[in-house]
Amino acid sequence: MILDCDPGHDDAVAILLVLASPEEIDLLGITCVAGNVPLDLTRKNALKVCELAGHTDVAVYSGCERPLVRVLNTAENVHGQSGLDLPGGGVLPEPSMTLRFQHAVDYIIETLIAEDSGSITLCPTGPLTNIAVAMIRAPEIVPRIREIVLMGGAAINPGNVTPAAEFNIYVDPHAAHVVFASGVPLVMMGLDVTHQVLVTAERIDALRTAGGQVSAAVADLMMFYCRFDLDKYRMEGGPLHDPCVIAYLIDSTLFDLKHVNVEIETNADLTLGQTVADWWKVTDRVPNCHVAYQADDARFFELLNNRLARLP
Template structure:
């Protein structure tokens, strides 16, 4: 499966990238970066750090949008720390950023590859994906799909009472993506909050005895502290790795094909994902909305794959 990972690392983004690079079922064609959890200069830096940690200095990393389509940028250093990757002391990367804009790379890649070959995997705000679709609307029909982390229905929001961070940051971009006509799968808070870290799961990362295992344990140790205080739960949800795990093991997940719309106008509910879970409207289904995850299976897969890294020097 050929994938492009669009990301704003972020500890959980980092784990998602590592999972993808550790999985032979996936061919990662490139990593595109967007401003989100931290500003763009840090997301591009962090993506390259993680690629090098995985032994993949050959991976192409592109810079994309440094702000949302129509709003001021909102970041999440309160969750991820000032660097975005607080919790792991990773060296400055040697690999360069690629020339060109992330949206251009996405368009060129989808056009170059066979129809139905490429899956886009957005792990942050959807700005780069929306820019690519604006530039070349026809690529929607060439995609195998868009599998994204964002939104919430039963869990609702984590940055406001009604909105999840990725959608809240750029709701206009999310609206474009959901209306583009490509097959869309959403891994929302409803799913990812079922994939909590625990002491045993973090200990299993550290017990790998590798630089990757140590880094992931450190990242998750830091990431946990916010949600433990906020929600009073044992650990933290590893949101973004759920996207990659869904591609690898869809049987670990369940959901419904439903209509999902994005609230754009209301200041009170900006970025809310309005999910017609019960089919009470006549709006056409436009996304597969995942509600449940087998957490034990998810963490078993994640730990097994992380143990394979680095796969290359």
């Protein structure tokens, strides 16, 4: 699989969960995109997280620095100025790892062409810019993709950046339209399930005691990350969005899904970036996406704690 991300606290946990799960996940590379913070920070943060886990051999690629059409919107209000802020103003150490020279889009295209058709899953946990650009530039890769398991959107829940739209899709709705209209099998881990896997204070304590240095670092990261949702939404904890993608790859029985048609709104001001899901099949549009709507949060956090405890 290729993990396409914009770290971001929850992306960081997703990366660590991948690195802790080699028996289920064959990670070919990590590609970075602008999203939670600008590209120069997302790519640096991916390197930081790989070093934290002791996986300095991971290939990390830098991708697109802005959306296809719109001006970039970022989320420093959630993730801090670095994208991975810690409590008290701390940050993770600067990485000694370096990026691979190749552009992320070129890497995605070349890898899909070089590997057996239908063997590679793409897992975007940020805006879909890199993947959409790859599809536009090299449409021959589209039928070679096994599936795309993404974090983004909301079928039943309201949005989290506008009343209608989830952040990742809102940042680049035109890229999302390309991906959702591509015909590639899609699995959508949206707010409908990510708002069911909340990092509460009790779960942060459990993370801190579950393992070693990495588990403790994740607990610190979650302390900073959760403060936004506690303050703004009065939720019990912070939703752990992006690791849902990885948890699904490891154990799909953690989630219930429904096969529906999902289209992306790219024109209307009020609903720009909405994932319009035909939940009750009120149209004749063909289902194109398996949308997760229920998560087993207890088993999710048991998996997360056990896997992170494998890391140093």
